[in-house]
Amino acid sequence: xxxxxxxxxxxxxxxxxxxxxxxxxxxxxxxxxxxxxxxxxxxxxxxxxxxxxxxxxxxxxxxxxxxxxxxxxxxxxxxxxxxxxxxxxxxxxxxxxxxxxxxxxxxxxxxxxxxxxxxxxxxxxxxxxxxxxxxxxxxxxxxxxxxxxxxxxxxxxxxxxxxxxxxxxxxxxxxxxxxxxxxxxxxxxxxxxxxxxxxxxxxxxxxxxxxxxxxxxxxxxxxxx
Numbered sequence: 595x596x597x598x599x600x601x602x603x604x605x606x607x608x609x610x611x612x613x614x615x616x617x618x619x620x621x622x623x624x625x626x627x628x629x630x631x632x633x634x635x636x637x638x639x640x641x642x643x644x645x646x647x648x649x650x651x652x653x654x655x656x657x658x659x660x661x662x663x664x665x666x667x668x669x670x671x672x673x674x675x676x677x678x679x680x681x682x683x684x685x686x687x688x689x690x691x692x693x694x695x696x697x698x699x700x701x702x703x704x705x706x707x708x709x710x711x712x713x714x715x716x717x718x719x720x721x722x723x724x725x726x727x728x729x730x731x732x733x734x735x736x737x738x739x740x741x742x743x744x745x746x747x748x749x750x751x752x753x754x755x756x757x758x759x760x761x762x763x764x765x766x767x768x769x770x771x772x773x774x775x776x777x778x779x780x781x782x783x784x785x786x787x788x789x790x791x792x793x794x795x796x797x798x799x800x801x802x803x804x805x806x807x808x809x810x811x812x813x814x815x816x817x818x819x
Contacts, residue, residue: 632664653711677702682736686725698750707736
């Protein structure tokens with residue numbers, strides 16, 4: 595998969611892309627991530643990307659022209675077509691695992707990271723992106739949400755996880771269901787013991803226990819409290 599990220603702060607992504615499974619996926623060409631600063635498409639001499647809002651009010655609004663021209667130029671790059679355009683915005687559809695799975699089969703994603711008071715409304719109307727939110731809260735910009743989206747999508751790509759079964763039993767792999775609890779060594783820690791069923795070697799009993807635990811967690815909440 596190719597992912598293009600349009601942002602005013604590409605440096606934010608450098609540490610993220612240099613570590614862990616995302617770096618390994620890029621090294622193996624499972625994933626290709628391209629960073630673009632859309633200020634490069636802003637008009638000279640000042641390369642401005644924002645201006646005061648019509649009607650007054652606080653903050654600055656992102657200009658149409660630099661972003662339109664940046665998106666059009668980036669979409670013309672590569673051989674995979676324009677790709678699926680995604681705008682990270684608090685007003686977007688709440689991201690969930692079903693949507694992640696749908697995006698994971700795309701050949702290319704183009705992500706728009708907002709800043710300041712947000713996008714001029716004509717960017718949404720004219721480019722018609724898929725609008726996504728990672729939650730009902732506000733970040734300083736779309737970069738952190740973009741990394742969340744990349745992380746979630748990438749781990750569904752063939753070859754990304756060492757054991758592809760890892761993604762099959764996770765929380766939200768089945769809509770509305772949370773994953774069962776996990777335990778490892780030692781068998782006892784500060785008075786807390788590993789459930790005996792996990793130690794007996796009866797795989798059917800373990801499967802049923804995990805199923806019940808998953809169902810219970812899904813009913814009561816994230817931690818069962």
